[in-house]
Amino acid sequence: MKVLQIKCPHCQQPIYSKVRDLAFYCSHCKTMHIRDGGINVIDFDVAEFHTNSPPDRVYMPFWRLFSGFTINQSNVAGGMLNKLGRLLKDTANGGNIFIYIPAWETDVNEFKRWAMDLTEAQPVYSLRLDFNNVERAPTVVPKEEAMKMADFVIVTMEAEKPGTLQYLDYQLQVHDARLIYLPFIKGAGGVVPGF
Amino acid sequence: MSVSVGLNCPSCGGAIQISEGDNVINCQYCDSLLWVEGDAGVITVAYKNLQDRDGVLRATEQWWRKGLKAMDLKKKGRLMECYPIYLPFWSTTTRVAGWVCGYEERHYTDKHGNTHTERIPKEEMVLRDYQYTNIACDPGDLGIKYLRNNAGEVSFIDFESIPTFESTTSKDEAVELSKQRAMSDARDDARVPHVTFEKITVIPKRLSMIYYPVWVVRYAYGERMYMATVDGVTGNVLSGRAPGDPLYQSLAVTGGTSIGGLIGAAGLAFGIGADDPTIAIGGLVIGAVILGFTYMFFRHGSEIIDGDFDDKKLGNPLKGFKIAGTKWRFN
Amino acid sequence: MASMKCTKCGAPVEFDAGDKFVKCSYCSSQIYVDRSGAGFYYALPFAMGENDAIGVFRRWGGGSNKAKDLDKLAQISSLKKQYFPVYMFKRDVDGMEQVHVEPAASTTLPGLHSLKIPGGDLKIFDDKFDSSGAELIKPDIEMATYLSDLPGAAKEQALVYFPIWRLDYVFEQRTFVVVISASSGEVFSADFPQRSSVAYMAVAGIGFVAFLAEGLLALSSPLPAMIMMVGTVVAVFLMANFVARRM
Numbered sequence: 001m002k003v004l005q006i007k008c009p010h011c012q013q014p015i016y017s018k019v020r021d022l023a024f025y026c027s028h029c030k031t032m033h034i035r036d037g038g039i040n041v042i043d044f045d046v047a048e049f050h051t052n053s054p055p056d057r058v059y060m061p062f063w064r065l066f067s068g069f070t071i072n073q074s075n076v077a078g079g080m081l082n083k084l085g086r087l088l089k090d091t092a093n094g095g096n097i098f099i100y101i102p103a104w105e106t107d108v109n110e111f112k113r114w115a116m117d118l119t120e121a122q123p124v125y126s127l128r129l130d131f132n133n134v135e136r137a138p139t140v141v142p143k144e145e146a147m148k149m150a151d152f153v154i155v156t157m158e159a160e161k162p163g164t165l166q167y168l169d170y171q172l173q174v175h176d177a178r179l180i181y182l183p184f185i186k187g188a189g190g191v192v193p194g195f
Numbered sequence: 196m197s198v199s200v201g202l203n204c205p206s207c208g209g210a211i212q213i214s215e216g217d218n219v220i221n222c223q224y225c226d227s228l229l230w231v232e233g234d235a236g237v238i239t240v241a242y243k244n245l246q247d248r249d250g251v252l253r254a255t256e257q258w259w260r261k262g263l264k265a266m267d268l269k270k271k272g273r274l275m276e277c278y279p280i281y282l283p284f285w286s287t288t289t290r291v292a293g294w295v296c297g298y299e300e301r302h303y304t305d306k307h308g309n310t311h312t313e314r315i316p317k318e319e320m321v322l323r324d325y326q327y328t329n330i331a332c333d334p335g336d337l338g339i340k341y342l343r344n345n346a347g348e349v350s351f352i353d354f355e356s357i358p359t360f361e362s363t364t365s366k367d368e369a370v371e372l373s374k375q376r377a378m379s380d381a382r383d384d385a386r387v388p389h390v391t392f393e394k395i396t397v398i399p400k401r402l403s404m405i406y407y408p409v410w411v412v413r414y415a416y417g418e419r420m421y422m423a424t425v426d427g428v429t430g431n432v433l434s435g436r437a438p439g440d441p442l443y444q445s446l447a448v449t450g451g452t453s454i455g456g457l458i459g460a461a462g463l464a465f466g467i468g469a470d471d472p473t474i475a476i477g478g479l480v481i482g483a484v485i486l487g488f489t490y491m492f493f494r495h496g497s498e499i500i501d502g503d504f505d506d507k508k509l510g511n512p513l514k515g516f517k518i519a520g521t522k523w524r525f526n
Numbered sequence: 527m528a529s530m531k532c533t534k535c536g537a538p539v540e541f542d543a544g545d546k547f548v549k550c551s552y553c554s555s556q557i558y559v560d561r562s563g564a565g566f567y568y569a570l571p572f573a574m575g576e577n578d579a580i581g582v583f584r585r586w587g588g589g590s591n592k593a594k595d596l597d598k599l600a601q602i603s604s605l606k607k608q609y610f611p612v613y614m615f616k617r618d619v620d621g622m623e624q625v626h627v628e629p630a631a632s633t634t635l636p637g638l639h640s641l642k643i644p645g646g647d648l649k650i651f652d653d654k655f656d657s658s659g660a661e662l663i664k665p666d667i668e669m670a671t672y673l674s675d676l677p678g679a680a681k682e683q684a685l686v687y688f689p690i691w692r693l694d695y696v697f698e699q700r701t702f703v704v705v706i707s708a709s710s711g712e713v714f715s716a717d718f719p720q721r722s723s724v725a726y727m728a729v730a731g732i733g734f735v736a737f738l739a740e741g742l743l744a745l746s747s748p749l750p751a752m753i754m755m756v757g758t759v760v761a762v763f764l765m766a767n768f769v770a771r772r773m
Contacts, residue, residue, distance in 0.1 A: 005206045006219075006228040014206065016226040022219055024228060035218070035230065075391075077316040108322055145290070148398050152292040155394045156320070164316035165296045167392045275578070280647070332646075335710020358571070358647040363614065365623040413578060413711075419588055419597060420581020422711055436585065445766035452733030452762055453755070459734070460741020482734070490730045493766060494723060495590040506589075 021138035047125035059136035059181040061103040063146035075167035104137040243350040244408035283331035283362035285369035289377040293395030295385035319385040331362035338434030338502030434502020451489025455482040569687035570646035579691035593719035609687040619678030630665035637714020646709040733762040
């Protein structure tokens with residue numbers, strides 16, 4: 001076993017962090033890389049805070065999965081609302097969607113809540129180029145794992161609506177995953193969106 | 196589990212703490228992010244042996260007194276040899292995320308004797324991490340297939356002095372086995388009797404190799420040589436073979452035939468004449484089951500076997516190699 | 527410890543069975559120990575001596591499905607300390623590692639065809655290895671005969687000498703053989719004198735039926751039934767005790 005210091009593949013500067021973070025961000029050259037089998041530099045988005053946001057700001061990481069999705073058949077006992085159908089803009093039951101996977105350390109309910117909320121109501125934000133010295137929560141979910149969670153989010157959306165899911169036939173392809181830092185405000189009861 | 200494994204930060208030289216299976220750590224002294232590279236991608240840890248010869252022999256002697264072993268074992272048993280070994284185990288963490296949907300059927304009988312079946316639709320979420328350990332070599336006649344304990348100090352200090360069993364099974368097979376096992380455990384945990392739809396994603400999260408200290412004790416009883424193994428961390432007896440006692444065997448079958456026979460007779464007495472044959476049949480079945488268990492002890496109780504042996508006929512069949520499913524958290 | 531030549535500077539480098547990388551002490555280069563070709567020989571040490579092996583055999587012979595008193599009546603005709611060769615193949619099959627173990631010597635001995643993977647403290651087998659007086663069985667099956675049938679690409683292959691005690695014994699004029707793994711104490715046997723379950727089943731069956739009948743009798747005439755039950759308890763216990771000790 002050997003231990004290596006993680007260095008930026010772009011400028012070779014060592015990367016420091018007070019916490020364990022799987023997204024290695026170089027504060028010198030603003031490059032981010034991950035290690036999933038190899039050393040891969042990744043693109044990432046940082047969203048701008050709302051102009052009048054309070055000062056307790058934090059960036060929370062999400063994996064945004066660009067996915068193709070089709071529902072062939074769904075059978076829900078005692079329910080009728082179709083959340084998924086509303087998301088699909090192209091046709092009645094097929095199209096592309098963004099699935100948001102919380103990438104920081106969450107418990108089950110937090111994970112479900114943010115994945116559902118953001119996938120249902122896609123966040124609108126403007127981009128900026130750096131973190132502007134705002135604290136960011138560490139990423140603990142690797143990209144590959146996030147991509148595998150897509151199915152779970154999709155089925156959860158169908159199952160969490162009124163009624164009891166009995167059957168669901170769908171197709172889902174995750175084309176791409178991108179790390180998105182969304183602005184949040186720290187509060188007494190957790191974080192609230194700041195975008 | 197956070198442990199010091201005798202590795203140092205390449206940047207500042209400070210001792211580093213790693214969690215079993217984690218590739219990325221941050222140095223608590225200089226905040227450097229560090230990448231841990233195991234052999235062939237597998238991080239290896241070894242537990243420190245906390246037992247000594249005397250303690251192990253005492254534990255074996257105490258084990259002799261427990262259960263239905265030969266009554267004169269504590270007098271006639273002679274401890275012959277006792278040595279520690281390191282056994283290799285694959286340790287895996289597997290996340291399962293998904294839904295199992297379907298229904299449960301309940302039957303009701305109303306006062307007219309008509310039976311109604313009610314279908315209760317069910318949708319169950321499964322979202323948790325399963326941790327398994329599985330021995331990474333052929334355990335032969337050691338009677339150990341998985342770890343019971345996952346707490347202890349991790350250190351390679353004894354690694355040179357204690358003989359180490361090499362890992363000889365495939366790591367991919369270990370991951371595959373854990374995936375299958377997690378899938379079926381998740382299905383069981385969902386408790387949906389009739390499944391109409393299921394979508395379960397199995398994500399292997401961590402794989403590491405654990406070297407665990409185990410003491411092998413050989414002892415003689417008459418001309419026969421028996422063995423036991425003792426956990427080198429907790430000091431508990433993990434597995435072993437011991438002579439049984441014909442007296443216990445005889446008592447078991449005497450008890451089994453009398454209790455089983457009388458329950459059967461009671462069933463017949465109350466059941467015959469009644470409309471419902473269930474009581475008579477039920478009584479006989481319960482009687483026969485009691486008889487069956489005691490018969491097995493009577494027939495095979497001349498050797499008492501503790502642990503994961505293939506020829507074990509008595510005792511509770513231990514459920515696979517699972518330690519515990521842990522509450523789910525992204526960590 | 528075995529040694530190889532440093533691929534960079536040619537200096538001798540020592541390495542052990544588990545090492546994947548070694549550092550050359552002369553030029554400090556990291557050398558990958560390539561095990562994908564043939565030529566690695568390992569051996570497991572003997573963890574059990576002659577008396578241990580006999581004791582394990584006696585324990586095994588006293589098992590519940592072995593003929594009564596096999597442990598005492600079996601005449602041990604020979605006991606040989608042997609190193610039996612097996613090939614261990616690690617294969618890369620579509621990116622998945624598989625391990626295969628095959629015998630390297632033709633044998634009719636029990637257990638050695640179905641050896642999973644010998645567990646033990648693998649030591650490199652070279653001219654310095656102390657075989658502690660064990661007879662080395664020469665491999666007479668070429669590694670190549672297995673290679674053509676194995677899936678995937680070679681990752682590592684080795685010849686492993688597996689320590690066994692081969693014990694021949696005579697019971698009622700017939701000769702049997704067992705192989706005892708000197709690493710773990712596992713006993714392999716193909717054929718052995720069996721113990722019949724008839725006497726055990728008879729005791730359990732007779733007892734059960736007797737109590738069933740007496741239980742029914744108790745409905746009409748409780749007192750005689752009670753007396754008979756007490757008698758049956760004593761009878762079943764005595765029969766069972768006799769069977770458990772002597773049959």
